[in-house]
Amino acid sequence: MGSMTGFLDTARMENPFREEAERLGDFEDLHLSQSGDVRWAQASRCMNCGVPFCQSDFGCPLHNLIPEWNDLLCRGQEEEALKRLLMTAPFPEFTGHVCPALCEKACNLADSGVTNRDNELYLIETGFARGWIRPRVPSARSGKRIAVVGSGPSGLAAADLLNRLGHETVVFEKADRPGGLLMYGIPNMKLPKETVLRRIRLMEAEGVRFRLNTEARPEELEDFDAVLLCGGSRKPRSLNLERMDAAGVVFAVDYLTAASKGLLAGRDPAVSAEGKRVVVVGGGDTGNDCVGTALRQGCLSVVQLEMMPAPPENRLPGNPWPEWPRILRTDYGQQEAIFRQGSDPRIYETTVSRIQTDDRGCVSALETVRLRRKTEGGFEPVPGSEQILPCDLLLIAAGFIGCEQSTLDAFSLRADARGRLMPEDGTHHLSGRFFSAGDMRTGQSLVVRSLADGRDAAREIDAWLKKAMEESE
Ligand SMILES: Cc1cc2nc3c(=O)[nH]c(=O)nc-3n(C[C@H](O)[C@H](O)[C@H](O)COP(=O)(O)OP(=O)(O)OC[C@H]3O[C@@H](n4cnc5c(N)ncnc54)[C@H](O)[C@@H]3O)c2cc1C
Numbered sequence: 001m002g003s004m005t006g007f008l009d010t011a012r013m014e015n016p017f018r019e020e021a022e023r024l025g026d027f028e029d030l031h032l033s034q035s036g037d038v039r040w041a042q043a044s045r046c047m048n049c050g051v052p053f054c055q056s057d058f059g060c061p062l063h064n065l066i067p068e069w070n071d072l073l074c075r076g077q078e079e080e081a082l083k084r085l086l087m088t089a090p091f092p093e094f095t096g097h098v099c100p101a102l103c104e105k106a107c108n109l110a111d112s113g114v115t116n117r118d119n120e121l122y123l124i125e126t127g128f129a130r131g132w133i134r135p136r137v138p139s140a141r142s143g144k145r146i147a148v149v150g151s152g153p154s155g156l157a158a159a160d161l162l163n164r165l166g167h168e169t170v171v172f173e174k175a176d177r178p179g180g181l182l183m184y185g186i187p188n189m190k191l192p193k194e195t196v197l198r199r200i201r202l203m204e205a206e207g208v209r210f211r212l213n214t215e216a217r218p219e220e221l222e223d224f225d226a227v228l229l230c231g232g233s234r235k236p237r238s239l240n241l242e243r244m245d246a247a248g249v250v251f252a253v254d255y256l257t258a259a260s261k262g263l264l265a266g267r268d269p270a271v272s273a274e275g276k277r278v279v280v281v282g283g284g285d286t287g288n289d290c291v292g293t294a295l296r297q298g299c300l301s302v303v304q305l306e307m308m309p310a311p312p313e314n315r316l317p318g319n320p321w322p323e324w325p326r327i328l329r330t331d332y333g334q335q336e337a338i339f340r341q342g343s344d345p346r347i348y349e350t351t352v353s354r355i356q357t358d359d360r361g362c363v364s365a366l367e368t369v370r371l372r373r374k375t376e377g378g379f380e381p382v383p384g385s386e387q388i389l390p391c392d393l394l395l396i397a398a399g400f401i402g403c404e405q406s407t408l409d410a411f412s413l414r415a416d417a418r419g420r421l422m423p424e425d426g427t428h429h430l431s432g433r434f435f436s437a438g439d440m441r442t443g444q445s446l447v448v449r450s451l452a453d454g455r456d457a458a459r460e461i462d463a464w465l466k467k468a469m470e471e472s473e
Pocket residue numbers: 098099100149150151152153154155172173174175179180181182185186187190214215216230231232233234253256285286289404406407437438439440444445446447448450
């Protein structure tokens with residue numbers, strides 16, 4: 001504990017957002033970084049608790065050694081602090097940008113928890129800037145070959161650890177760039193794509209090989225001793241409506257992928273919100289990313305529909321600390337919409353009942369209706385609440401219902417009722433040489449949970465290989 005009274009002397013200070021007027025003009029990082037002095041002072045707020053809830057199951061899924069590296073950071077021992085962070089966190093530059101920071105909400109300082117996410121981002125970026133992050137090539141190889149299918153956070157975390165454990169690791173990725181939703185999904189302003197590519201280059205220098213534009217098929221993987229499926233939970237939930245095939249009706253990840261591809265190629269995206277009246281169906285984080293992206297592309301207006309009621313402003317009695325607070329949040333995209341349009345883009349307890357199209361077959365308006373809960377469960381439309389909402393681009397961000405059928409078919413696998421490849425015994429082992437991890441195993445989740453799950457799967461594969469070797473001796 002670097003300072004006995006740090007949490008009393010210093011107020012919590014997160015990396016500030018850039019002003020809306022400025023950040024809406026580009027796709028650059030939403031936040032400004034702060035100096036080492038600020039981060040040291042923030043680290044001094046950590047109390048090195050006897051029971052550090054930040055590390056518990058309510059907090060960091062990677063069980064990062066948070067009090068230890070905050071202590072080192074606060075004392076100015078940054079390289080040591082980074083080493084301690086990297087013992088459990090494979091890619092702090094990803095979580096430092098996009099993690100909702102479960103550890104901060106679980107922190108014993110409650111509403112003014114230690115700024116662990118910004119501290120970890122500071123440490124890893126300092127490490128890259130000062131040359132402390134260098135390729136770590138394993139000194140010996142096991143002679144075993146592992147195929148990882150999918151290069152999202154779970155696949156990358158597993159490949160990173162399997163390679164460190166000495167196994168020859170090849171990552172198969174069907175997209176043209178690696179990273180999964182880190183590359184094509186999460187927008188550039190939340191996670192700059194160069195940050196993802198920098199890590200991939202480092203992993204390549206450490207010996208991991210990437211085969212891009214390659215949809216993995218079992219017959220190509222026969223030479224591998226183990227296969228880890230990390231294909232994500234990417235099947236989007238659709239709306240049960242006619243005219244879902246109309247021009248201008250686009251699933252959120254397809255839209256966000258087009259936006260990132262356009263930016264990376266320095267050309268207009270294949271789908272753009274420019275000059276359009278945009279409606280986003282889905283009030284969650286993916287919907288918010290669509291709002292932020294549409295505003296940057298120059299949409300005429302943006303509305304976000306959510307069928308659930310607005311969450312409460314404060315924790316309800318059934319949702320106490322250190323649980324994640326299920327309360328109303330106004331995320332960056334919604335803040336930007338308020339700045340640009342003068343009001344919150346979210347309309348709650350409302351859904352689309354019909355898509356109207358023009359004579360070219362393009363979406364032109366939506367018929368919407370308010371919803372109310374039925375006493376026996378579910379929702380019903382409120383009579384007389386129908387409205388017409390002008391719309392040229394309808395973005396569907398209504399969640400995900402499991403892994404893609406093409407991968408299941410190719411590997412002759414069956415998902416459970418929730419679309420997951422989750423072995424019943426709670427492990428990652430499907431059968432034979434096959435394992436699963438990440439969203440494909442758990443359902444759509446968070447980057448940090450996918451990283452933790454990928455690392456758990458890598459350890460399980462390593463133990464399974466060792467056992468097989470012992471048995472064959
Ligand atoms: C728009 C959006 C924003 C998000 N924002 C956040 C956020 O801010 N913070 C956060 O913590 N979480 C966020 N999430 C959730 C997070 O991105 C996911 O939980 C995480 O990426 C899951 O990682 P994964 O490795 O399991 O799968 P994915 O990231 O989905 O990666 C799976 C990869 O497998 C590839 N693949 C699939 N099948 C095959 C095959 N047969 N052969 C080869 N390749 C294949 C896919 O192309 C893809 O690249 C967001 C999700 C979305 C959709």
